[in-house]
Amino acid sequence: MQLLKKDRLNTQQNPHGCFVGLTTLDYVFYVDSQPEKNSKVKTNCYKRFVGGPAANAAITYALLGGDATLVTCLGNTVESDFIKETLNGYGVTVLNCTEDETLPNIAAIAVDQFGNRKIFSGQNQYAAINIPVLDKPDFCLFDLNQQELSLGILKNCECEIVVDAGTWKGETAEFLKKANVVIASESFRDPSGQDIFAMKECKNAKKAVTRGEKPILLTDGEIPVESVACVDSLAAGDIFHGAFCFAYYHKHYDFKAALAYAAKIATESVKHFGPREWAKHVESLT
Secondary structure: OOOOHHHOOOHHHOOEEEEEOOOEEEEEEEOOOOOOOOOOOOOOOEEEEEEOHHHHHHHHHHHOOOEEEEEEOOOOOHHHHHHHHHHHHOOEEEEEOOOOOOOOEEEEEEEOOOOOEEEEEEOOOOOOOOOOOOOOOOEEEEOOOOHHHHHHHHHOOOOEEEEEEOOOOOOHHHHHHHOOEEEEEOOOOOOOOOOOOOOHHHOOOEEEEEEOOEEEEEOOEEEOOOOOOOOOOOOHHHHHHHHHHHHHHHOOOOHHHHHHHHHHHHHHHOOOOOOOHHHHHHHHHO
16 A cells, blocks of 8 residues: 555645655665675665655654655756655655755665675765745744754744654754753763753753664653564664654644653564555554
């Protein structure tokens, strides 16, 4: 079941979400084992996906029925056109903030039989970035990548702000200060080693730490996560963030219920190859 734009609800009835940050073109190789030094691993199972934290979250939000706009830098190449067409097919509106004729961000990913990944991520620096004026979104999710673009948008952002805190990058503190929600990875720390529960920058935000199949940590407790056999963990964290935004802003779940919903969607995603197969099972999950 590939949900195309025509299958979505009327966007005028939907909270409008902007997802700001990184988009990649992912070449994924499914292998029995990871390559050793100076070796070659052959496989007849390899795929091409549009990826990146902001892009995957936007696609998830759109597949679930939300009104998603992706604000990112793609450049002006054949590869960029492919990425835009793919995103449009999933119902995501794309604001491409650079026309540089340079390759978009490209990743090569090896996924072994246990769902473990090795990622090589090529991320270009663009010479000219245009900061768009957003059309009054209900929320913005920032993945902390492409910070020149993200900081420009943050400066004039008057909506709810969700921060996808994977790793500390550059001016991360500026995003935390304005955040309404911060969802961090287990390894996320500030330069002094503090986690989000100790950081004064986000003391007023709702906070959660995801830890794979381990319970999600909250300020006042935990949320259990179902343990399943992992086939492919590609984009599971990004899918979690997109599903959280859908539950929290579109379905109006409370914070804990939205996190539990997101965990359910992300858990379904790791049971299948690729970052979109979970959508074929979405009706049984909601």
